[in-house]
Amino acid sequence: MESKEAPLTGAEASVALLDAEVARARLADHIVTPSWFFASMGVAIAVQIATTAAGLGDDAPWLIAGGLAVFASVAGIQLARFRRVNGVWLGGFASRVVLGTATAASVSYTVALAAAIWAAYGGHWWLVALWSAVGGAGYALSGGRWMRTYRGDPAAHARGESLAWLALATAAALSGLALLVLNA
């Protein structure tokens, strides 16, 4: 079965490579998100932004913790469903789509969170709701965009950030939130 006794010709190499790439593309095309995935993630992010802004505006840390718990629960459930439905684990999906490290997701989230917090300090609760919805929608749209990008070049996007990077980013985010709570 090993190669040494029968070297490949160029034509055979071409067929073998194309065949392998087709198999990879087929696998990537069969990977789907669970039902209501983007809607639930968008809502979870909107809730998390709204509760963080309201918690800071109203000096209610329990609201912030509640919003984070909602997001963590939805993210955990959806990741487990993704793994069960597809029979694969995609690090890129977990970090870029669920944890929002894709550029569009992180930018839209940061802008929406900052605007919602500013609105909460001013007592503009309708603006808090609006920016929370914008943040959730941006997160969901970014996730859909990432899936299309992944299918176009699965090998380049399959892997996510390292666990060390994610731990550092999470620690930085929680530290920033703690500072906001302490200064509120």
Added chain:
Amino acid sequence: MAELDEHLVAPARLRLMTMLTAVSEAEFATVREALDVSDSVLSKHLGALEEVGYVRRHKGVHRGRRTTWISLTPRGRQALIAHVTALQELIDEIPLERTAPPRRSGARR
């Protein structure tokens, strides 16, 4: 000139390794169905690739039953890149009038 990797010349192994670049890890049955091979054939290929350190297997649970999860190792990824480079060099040697099937980007990774 890059050399073909004797462990990756079998088409099923090249397909398996290339498929694994699209995921962080995959469950045994998912890979078996994607490759359209039997349990024993896949186990044999996995055993050979694991022996040279190209893939890693670990036990886990999928849909409530115990199963095996498979992933590429960094060494396997490097070996695949080198093997694909060697294949592309072979393809480049084909005279222009015998046009090869169109190549897609990404197999290098």
